[in-house]
Each structure stands twice: as structure tokens, then as C-alpha cells.
Amino acid sequence: MKKQFSEFKEFIKGKKVAVVGIGVSNIPLIKFLVKLGANVTAFDKKNREDLGNIAVEFDELSVSLELGEKYLDNLSGFDVVFKTPSMRIDCDALVKVKKQGAYITSEMEEFVRYCKGKVYGITGSDGKTTTTTIISKLLKEAGYKTWVGGNIGTPLFSNIEEIKEDDKVVLELSSFQLMTMNNPIDVAVVTNLAPNHLDMHLDMQEYIDAKKNIFLYQEKNGLLILNRENEITHGFVSEANGEVREFSSKREIKDGAYLKDNILYLNNEEVCNKEDIAIKGIHNIENYLAAFLATKEDVSLKVMKKVAETFGGVEHRCELVRELNGVKYYNDSIASSPTRTLAGLLAFEKGVILIAGGYDKHIPFEPLADEGYPYIKELILLGDTRNKIKSTFEKLKEEKGIEISISMVDTLEDAVLKAKELAKEGDIVTLSPACASFDMFPNFMIRGNKFKEIVNKLK
Numbered sequence: 001m002k003k004q005f006s007e008f009k010e011f012i013k014g015k016k017v018a019v020v021g022i023g024v025s026n027i028p029l030i031k032f033l034v035k036l037g038a039n040v041t042a043f044d045k046k047n048r049e050d051l052g053n054i055a056v057e058f059d060e061l062s063v064s065l066e067l068g069e070k071y072l073d074n075l076s077g078f079d080v081v082f083k084t085p086s087m088r089i090d091c092d093a094l095v096k097v098k099k100q101g102a103y104i105t106s107e108m109e110e111f112v113r114y115c116k117g118k119v120y121g122i123t124g125s126d127g128k129t130t131t132t133t134i135i136s137k138l139l140k141e142a143g144y145k146t147w148v149g150g151n152i153g154t155p156l157f158s159n160i161e162e163i164k165e166d167d168k169v170v171l172e173l174s175s176f177q178l179m180t181m182n183n184p185i186d187v188a189v190v191t192n193l194a195p196n197h198l199d200m201h202l203d204m205q206e207y208i209d210a211k212k213n214i215f216l217y218q219e220k221n222g223l224l225i226l227n228r229e230n231e232i233t234h235g236f237v238s239e240a241n242g243e244v245r246e247f248s249s250k251r252e253i254k255d256g257a258y259l260k261d262n263i264l265y266l267n268n269e270e271v272c273n274k275e276d277i278a279i280k281g282i283h284n285i286e287n288y289l290a291a292f293l294a295t296k297e298d299v300s301l302k303v304m305k306k307v308a309e310t311f312g313g314v315e316h317r318c319e320l321v322r323e324l325n326g327v328k329y330y331n332d333s334i335a336s337s338p339t340r341t342l343a344g345l346l347a348f349e350k351g352v353i354l355i356a357g358g359y360d361k362h363i364p365f366e367p368l369a370d371e372g373y374p375y376i377k378e379l380i381l382l383g384d385t386r387n388k389i390k391s392t393f394e395k396l397k398e399e400k401g402i403e404i405s406i407s408m409v410d411t412l413e414d415a416v417l418k419a420k421e422l423a424k425e426g427d428i429v430t431l432s433p434a435c436a437s438f439d440m441f442p443n444f445m446i447r448g449n450k451f452k453e454i455v456n457k458l459k
Contacts (some may be wrong), residue, residue, distance in 0.1 A: 281347025
């Protein structure tokens, strides 16, 4: 039974509340908390100048500001603390304020706790943005009022009173958002798991444990969708509290979704032909199979077929930017892990000129080198990880006698110009970094947009 939001309104009124992080998701949260009668202090490493008009707006709302490098020094004496997703629960500042009796939470935890609509939560190392988007498209096409949030879309907590019981809510959830999640999610989807974000998690096990929170608190009527072909996710079957359905691109699953003889099936009923799906690649077949299982109760096969044949994909995911002199340029900036880059390479089914490298998440690049080399014609590297990736590919030469031509560059513009110089008619150039963007760009969207801007300016 979902909790009534009136309980939260009663609880938060007059409380001394800290919100750590003045970012995209927390700005609407801060305004909402003020509206509900909380006394809010906002904390951020940025200074007033960086915040610009937001600082002025918060002054007018009587929101206190704690800014600058030592912004967490005064995180003390609060009743409630809303943390930013990437902030570890065991960091000194949170441990200290919790000992003082503060209730520590996050925007996403409170949203899931009080949301009246049916919640579909999607997580995984790869494919979660596309799967989240597909599920939302299926539900919208079926006629439901559908809200999209979490890691994508808009922050939803401030809209919670507008969300009705018959509405559908689709959330992309990162390991950071899930680390402290302890509320039941109606339909949980885990696309796959592979090493990721090991710069933030203590080890792979902590990363897996965070992801498991998407289903560990489900009730008996909860539904868990898992990838049968991923060893880690298949291992979750025995831990589920509710119903489990699995999908596979390699084997028939009687009560699941699967690919057989180029046809996608749901519970042994044909949905569509692999060749008719608008977005290519086996990873997208798996994303569709997961989405079909998640929405089986709410969406007809006819709607599933229509969406699969018309949805053109997510921006920054294998997105065709332009064709110039017979060379196609693709923006795959969302590929921030080696396995996601690998999935993109396989979708092209031919050797490509790959631009890769970026912020170091401390995850191994061996899978990209060992499995990706047949699909790489030229490798252009930039960013913090360029030497790490280079040495991984150089091992191929030592161990297997396989040599990939590698160019090292300093900027994204240099990378695109190098690719143009190397490319011949019929070639494909793709920005698919296998890394996060934080060494050079605030996020993968800004990186992708910069790539598109550079490519569109090419003469």
C-alpha cells in the first residue's frame, strides 16, 4: 500500500531541511520544499557567481546558501537532509549529521515512496536510457498519461500531487540513486550488468548490491524483468520477492520474451520482425524484449509492433549526424562504458573509425579491445584515459599479433578533423567514448552536442 503524500506534507512543514547539491534535480526540489513550509538551506561547491539568477531567486524565497569549497562544513543541526545522488551515504558530513538525528533521504527515494501511479524502474550498466524511452513510448502509444524521470526527463517530486493512480511513471535509475533506495518499485527492469562506476563504488560487489535495491524491496505482486544472457542478472532470480520474467536474444523462454529466426516473441506470440525495427543492433533487440515484458499487462502486441517499427532512437545513442563525401558521422556520446561502446560497434557490422576516451571510471578496457578490434578500422583517442586505452590495444599486438592504427589527439575538434582526414567514401565515423565526459565536458549531452556542432561545420 502506497503512503499518502499528505503524511510527507505534515512531516516536512516547519522542519530545518538541508539540500546538498544545487543541480537540475534539486532546484525544483528546493522550491517545492519551500512551498511545503520547510526552512531550507541549500549546499553547493559552486559560488554565488556560478549560480547566477538561481542565487537571487533563492534569496527571494528565503533559502539560505552554503557555498564554496568548504560548503559541507556547516552541514549540522538539520532535521532532514536531501543528498545529491552521487554523494556517498558513508561520507563524513552525512555520517556526522545522521548521528545528530537527521533523516537522510533523496528526491528519488521520496518520490517512489509517495507516487500514486504505477512505477516502472529501469537500471543496468548499458541500455537503460533506450529501454526507459521505449517503455515510455509504448505506454504513451497505448493511451496512458506517462511521466518520465530519474536519470532522464524532468525531476518529478515537485509534480507528485499531479500524478494520478491511473498514470504510468517510468524511471531510469542509476546505481547512485539506488544505493539508498528501500521502497518497492512496481515493475523493475535490469537490462544487464558489467563493471561500471568503479571510481565511485568501493568495488564491483557494491555496484551490484546498489543495483539490486531496484527489486529487493518489491512486494509479492511486484514484477522483475531480467536478462537471461547476463550471468549476474540471471543470478538475481532466486532473490526476487515477486514474479520474475526473463528475456533472451539467444534462447527460447516459454514465459518470457525472446528472439528466434529473426522474429521477436512475447510469451510465444510473434511481435515483430528484427529487420523491421527502426533502431539496429542486438542490444536494441534486447532493450525491446525487456520493454515488451515490462508492459505486457498494459500494452497490446499491435502497439508494441508499431513502436518498434517507428521509434528512431534516443539522442546521443548511435545518432546519425550527417553524411559528408560518402562518410557517415554518428554521435554515440551516451556510450560511457566499454561494453556500451562495444554494443554500438557491433550494430554497424563493419569496421569503423572510432573516437574514444574521456574521464576515468576505473573500469577495464580489455572487453573493448578483445571483442571490439574486428569492428575498428582506426582508433582516435583523447581525454584522461587515452594512454590507458592505447596500452590495452597495444597488448593485442603483443598477445595476438593484431595491430590497430591509433591516433592521439588533445581536443574533440582535433579528433573530428583527424577522422575526416582518415576517412574514405563508405566509411563510418563514430564518437563512442567508452568513458564518462567529466574530464572535458559537464555531461555526455554537452559532449554529444559539441561533436554534432563540429561535424556540421565540416566543409
